[in-house]
Amino acid sequence: MINIIAAVASNGVIGNKGGIPWNIPEDMNFFKEKTLGHVVIMGRKTYESIGKPLSERLNIVITRDEKLLKNSEAVKQNIIVQATEEHYNNEHYNKKASLTFPVYVGSVEEALNVAKAYIKTDPNTDKNSINSDNKSFIDNDINNNDINNNNTNNKEIFFIGGQSVYSEAINYADKLILTRLYDPYPGDTYFPDFDESLYIIEYQEKRDDLRLEFRIYKRISK
Numbered sequence: 001m002i003n004i005i006a007a008v009a010s011n012g013v014i015g016n017k018g019g020i021p022w023n024i025p026e027d028m029n030f031f032k033e034k035t036l037g038h039v040v041i042m043g044r045k046t047y048e049s050i051g052k053p054l055s056e057r058l059n060i061v062i063t064r065d066e067k068l069l070k071n072s073e074a075v076k077q078n079i080i081v082q083a084t085e086e087h088y089n090n091e092h093y094n095k096k097a098s099l100t101f102p103v104y105v106g107s108v109e110e111a112l113n114v115a116k117a118y119i120k121t122d123p124n125t126d127k128n129s130i131n132s133d134n135k136s137f138i139d140n141d142i143n144n145n146d147i148n149n150n151n152t153n154n155k156e157i158f159f160i161g162g163q164s165v166y167s168e169a170i171n172y173a174d175k176l177i178l179t180r181l182y183d184p185y186p187g188d189t190y191f192p193d194f195d196e197s198l199y200i201i202e203y204q205e206k207r208d209d210l211r212l213e214f215r216i217y218k219r220i221s222k
Helices: 025-035 044-050 066-082 108-120 163-169
Strands: 002-008 013-015 039-043 058-062 103-105 157-159 175-181 199-207 212-219
Touching (some): 002 025, 039 108, 044 058, 058 108, 108 157, 108 163
Parallel strands (some): 002 157, 002 175, 039 157, 058 103
Antiparallel strands (some): 175 212, 199 212
16 A cells, blocks of 8 residues: 655645644654554655654655665665565565665655565565566566555555655555645645545544644545
């Protein structure tokens, strides 16, 4: 399952000057509850604003920085190699250790490829539900049908920002998990417009006391 998760002000703002222009603990708890134990994908600026990897999640960071990409190549390839059938049960693979630092990639497509490979190595994965064509995990030219084949296990992928990442990732997302704030906020980054007719509302919880609503949109057409 590929998700986008964001808190969005009534005027579309999601951030201001590298930070979030509101402080709502209940929203942060909602974010943690949804993403803990899964894969989070973000842009470099979002990662730097957080300041460290989010714990108990694989952090994938999209960047154009060649040095960061080079330094992350060995880790990325290790994840991808583990996803091939012949290395599936490699006892030397330390999955927990790979959660302690981010994996840098060059694009949204590459991020999805690495995330899928990582999820495939999870011991709880139902191998019968995985596309047997492992070539898609190591090809540079990624097949979108492989990216959108979400029948792996109960681990999910979450895009967590920022604006440019959301704008591209929305084409892949099965669900939009949004905290809709009732009020406008000043800001310089915005959530992309989307056609609500392409989604059904799967979950809705109004919190008038917090002046927000938790809403999950499930895509019905791509």
